[in-house]
Amino acid sequence: MSDQDVAPVPERDLGEISSPHHHETVAPGVPVRDVTDGGPEMVQFLDADGKRVSRGNCEPYEPILEGLDPETMRSLYRDLVLVRRVDAEGHALQRQGELGLWPSLLGQEAAQVGAGRAMSTQDYAFPGYREHGVAWCKGVPPLNLLGMFRGVNHGGWDSNANNFHLYTIVIGNQMLHATGYAMGVQRDGAVGTGDPSRDTAVMAFTGDGGTAQGDYNEALVFASVAHAPVVFFVQNNQWAISEPNERQFRVPPYQRAKGFGFPGVRVDGNDVLAVYAVTKHALDEARSGQGPTLIEAFTYRMGAHTTSDDPTKYRVSAEVDLWREKDPIKRMRSHLEREGIADPAFFDGIDAEADALAAEIRTGCQNMPDPELPTMFDKVYAEQHPVIDRERAELIAYHAGFEEGN
Amino acid sequence: MSDQDVAPVPERDLGEISSPHHHETVAPGVPVRDVTDGGPEMVQFLDADGKRVSRGNCEPYEPILEGLDPETMRSLYRDLVLVRRVDAEGHALQRQGELGLWPSLLGQEAAQVGAGRAMSTQDYAFPGYREHGVAWCKGVPPLNLLGMFRGVNHGGWDSNANNFHLYTIVIGNQMLHATGYAMGVQRDGAVGTGDPSRDTAVMAFTGDGGTAQGDYNEALVFASVAHAPVVFFVQNNQWAISEPNERQFRVPPYQRAKGFGFPGVRVDGNDVLAVYAVTKHALDEARSGQGPTLIEAFTYRMGAHTTSDDPTKYRVSAEVDLWREKDPIKRMRSHLEREGIADPAFFDGIDAEADALAAEIRTGCQNMPDPELPTMFDKVYAEQHPVIDRERAELIAYHAGFEEGN
Amino acid sequence: MAGQKLTLAKGLNAGLRAAMEKDAKVVLMGEDIGKLGGVFRITEGLQKDFGEERVIDTPLAEAGILGTAVGLALRGYRPVVEIQFDGFIYPAFDQIISQVSKMHSRSLGYLKVPMVIRVPFGGGIGAVEHHSESNEAYFAHTAGLRVVSCSNPEDAYWMIQQAIECDDPVMFYEPKRRYHERAEVEIDDAAGAPRGLHEAQVLREGTDVTLIAYGPMVKTCMEAAGAAADEGRSLEVIDLRSLSPLDLDTVTASAEKTGRVVVVHEASTFLGMGAEIAAEIQQKCFYHLEAPVLRVGGYNIPYPPSRFEEEFLPNLDRVLDGVDKALAY
Amino acid sequence: MAGQKLTLAKGLNAGLRAAMEKDAKVVLMGEDIGKLGGVFRITEGLQKDFGEERVIDTPLAEAGILGTAVGLALRGYRPVVEIQFDGFIYPAFDQIISQVSKMHSRSLGYLKVPMVIRVPFGGGIGAVEHHSESNEAYFAHTAGLRVVSCSNPEDAYWMIQQAIECDDPVMFYEPKRRYHERAEVEIDDAAGAPRGLHEAQVLREGTDVTLIAYGPMVKTCMEAAGAAADEGRSLEVIDLRSLSPLDLDTVTASAEKTGRVVVVHEASTFLGMGAEIAAEIQQKCFYHLEAPVLRVGGYNIPYPPSRFEEEFLPNLDRVLDGVDKALAY
């Protein structure tokens, strides 16, 4: 069958839905992508040059922005830099054979730091596998994240120590966990009490590809029906491995929320201030009993999907170059400089801090011990289990046999 | 934990989304349902008294309505009556022990006849388990439908004979089948050719409860991305067994379509003319390459979920009484009478036809033979299979053993 | 509840009620379990007494139910999920396999997801497709889960409570065609459960052949043993109760005693529970077996239309045919 | 393709290409199978040559992929679905169990859903969680499906074509850690496939013990047989190739010859393929067995972190340990 057999795809009036992607066609062979413009609704407070602007549907968030003191501004910048450094170190450790895999967040620092910093201590995060920046903001030691990529565990940290759940690899699963957790929060009476140390929200992270999954959409259903205090945070980094947005949806993810009965907001994911403000607003609403929000952070995956991926197979470097212009760190730095919030000494200090952090991660990773063999049986069940006991004993006996020179 | 611990659910501004359901709260114990009003957007051409009106977003559909000749009007009425009779007979046969189960379509005749009659011969229908009316309009012999409820088969008719797929019991599954089938139609070049006997659309049927399923939502994703010629037809009969709409969504299903990138329409499901026109319009668009549409037919399940169900456990008869006022057949009859399109002889003739049809179904059902035992192995695989061959042979030998008096 | 006649359904209902009274963290989730009390009325009256926050009528989406149950468990709740019918558990399969079964080990024990997944299973009720499946083997093959099945009202009452108390996720298979069978039950709440959740029970002692069953087939095997006794054959009947882990000590002790074993279940035999039991017995009892371990089960076809089900399901005759075959060695 | 060195991956790629050339109704579906050629590059170059309509990059939703594949099959297409990794098939489980496997029987044969579901499976590649699972037993237990696995480039080339030509749905398990292993392959397209899709193959003849394996473990067993030969032990090695149906004739003939059988697979042993094979052999070859049928497989735990995998997976030593145990009877 030839391409000509395929019917053309004319545009149809979809009412008030705007389509910032300009999907002029999804016909085979004719992908027309314009992903560099977030559309008129996208909330933005810092433009690509770091100039303070008020773009998109930004009114509700201005007050939050105005509440930010210089100290906080600087610390947001610090987090952006440190998070990028953690990521670069993860990448380097993979290249050196210390890790089996690394999914880089390069380009998504603002989306993650903005979201992570907007969370209160008691708020709970349910990440995918790329949320190193959110982890950092929640206080998770970066070394915790390396274990699974080194192959010494499947995560294995105590999620409750920092209210940051284990990484979830099966796309979509964690959206429902977050929703259920938020239903638990409701049952604990930790919503709408007005006590800022008690009221709790939950955040669920996924990517643009994740929005296609049944679990994701069921999470929207359950959250909406339960009016649960959960914020769905979609990092639309334009790619799901090799598949562009056009393979996952025809209108941007933030527009889907309304059809499930709660608000959706698109925010410039490379603008840490905008992400912070939008997320904070959504979390405040969730905590006070106003129900869920869906946030789409419009950003870009600057690197490969993971260290196993080769993006030259499916995307052109010109696209990456365009997005480099929108770099989230450069932008925030310009802003701080322009507004006189930070001086060169500050920036040098952060860079030095980043170097030290990187060195610490490197040493920590290299010294990470391999787990003892029989421990692979230890936590399969919470309670005693005869098959586990037998197999553990057999394995120990088998190895003892070798040592005896059997 | 007491009910008081649960946070109240205040209303939030969801932008332009209107909420005809007035979900004032979904807090426990306080269900406030107002399902009798389809809201300002619902398309309606016949009011409950059968008066010709033009309510809701009805402009695009008026021309279709105007094209309907008296003959067609009468035949729509005829289908409504015959379909209700088929259903009543199914119900009666279950009560008499001839069928194990029967899911009644009582109250949903207009939704199904309107949809079924809007379809062209080449259009393909993917039903749930209650679409006896659609089956009728597609020319499926009613006896075909009884087999599975009698337990002699799992459907077992030739779907391609009438372009009516087998009933699908697992909620949501068929939405994806329809979408994939529509993708096949695209690949066959049977969309947008302008040839009315070639261009083909597909219809997928489910209920209000079905909209919560992952498969349903994934079907919206796939259909939208592929721009597939498929119409999703949700019969919102207000109940999913014992669960009211409030347990499945906060805003009506038709509003969900926009967020997936295609139009959604709510139509009065008890108004056969409106359903016909809206569905015809959507199918025409699909066939001409304009992509999918979601139609929500706002209707009511007058009977129990199935003959196994006892609705007195969960709903009040006053609600049913309200809906009885909106009866789809009474309404169409008034209309035909008022407009002088049909006379008493016509109505009497239809009733007589219904009696004959019912008798035919009854006899046909009672005479339906039990299948031969070894046939249960026959069509498990399309190609030869040793386990099947062995088990069939063993079963035959086992029974032969009994006959020999073993 | 001393010495009363109880159905299996009422045993479950009473067990659920007891568990909810004991632990405020126990929440029930499922489709139609509230006002309706579930399509089998197992949760009847519970929403009325414990409120809509503890007896949750969920949206119609099984992945959603299981996925939110995981979240509730992570927040400290103990969800008890009702799957409306066996055939509707598959949309939730991913959550069960990828999350429920692995969360504890993935977290190195930091996280627990104690939950019970109740599955009314098996055939014999004249239902339409997808309402009569026996899919326990999928879950028994899955490490991280426990799988049990009750066969009588007393076990229903106790096992559901034990499953809820267990810190691991438990698949709880309920023989739907036995829901309304009544038995005299002597329940002494003070004394507690008469046996562990994972212990098999020798329901009838015998010397010639061992019948191993669980759930709905236990009654069938007891009837077969009764019929065989009339012909002078002494059958031992074991109610497995737990499918994962298996109580192999009880099973092999019996196999070594009788030397002949027939495993009976409704599920298709190919990779059904009988396969694992046969594989274990032939290994552990190699020198004791007088005959191979035989399997009597559903045929290897999708569950057929109900007019066939009497022939599809193992019945007294087919069980005794299996016994004959075992004795013929 | 005469006498060339081919990897298993290239064998599959060539087989898919041949099938697509032969039949215009063959369409490929999956995540990243287009420009990228799939994460394992099995479909490399096919979208370029056959177009985006026949090599479909789908949305990221496995139920959606399988569900739309069913629809395409009902419209007369022959979808070949790639599941990106074994652990991501579970979201599609419902469509496979409730629809794919049952459509033909449900329709009494009016409807066919010929499709191939390709699953790169097993461990040994140092991957993170969910990327190393062996879940073939779930599908082998499911009536209505066929389940096969290739172990070498030649079989890869032929079996994928046979699976595509089959009018039944076929689960096609590809041993991902063998994708890049090369073998000398003599392919004579004119002569056609050297053996049927469901025939087992005796890869090495022997007299002392039979090793039964499939997919990635075939190579391990061949190596074990080589090592055993050095110690004077003669092992027979069978590549099952088909898991459902099983080629029991080949299996039992070998079991009767050697009297000792060890089944090897990566999947957990509890209700793994070894259980079914052991159950069948002990029954069919009861009087021929010198030892019980033994199983060497993955432990009954979720697939562990990759630092453990060498120990988790059966290796040469553990296979030979199994052989020793069989010979000790």
Ligand SMILES: Cc1ncc(C[n+]2csc(CCOP(=O)(O)OP(=O)(O)O)c2C)c(N)n1
């Ligand atoms: C259920 C499931 N299917 C497939 C995969 C394989 N996979 C891993 S990441 C990925 C793409 C995810 O894209 P997106 O959601 O946009 O997140 P991103 O990686 O861009 O952050 C895929 C297909 C998976 N992890 N889970």
Ligand SMILES: Cc1ncc(C[n+]2csc(CCOP(=O)(O)OP(=O)(O)O)c2C)c(N)n1
């Ligand atoms: C996956 C799945 N879960 C549960 C069921 C059991 N069930 C059958 S019908 C039904 C309610 C369906 O409600 P709705 O979609 O509104 O359709 P209606 O019956 O009202 O026509 C349920 C829960 C099912 N058939 N499939």
Ligand SMILES: [Mg+2]
């Ligand atoms: Mg992405």
Ligand SMILES: [Mg+2]
């Ligand atoms: Mg309904």
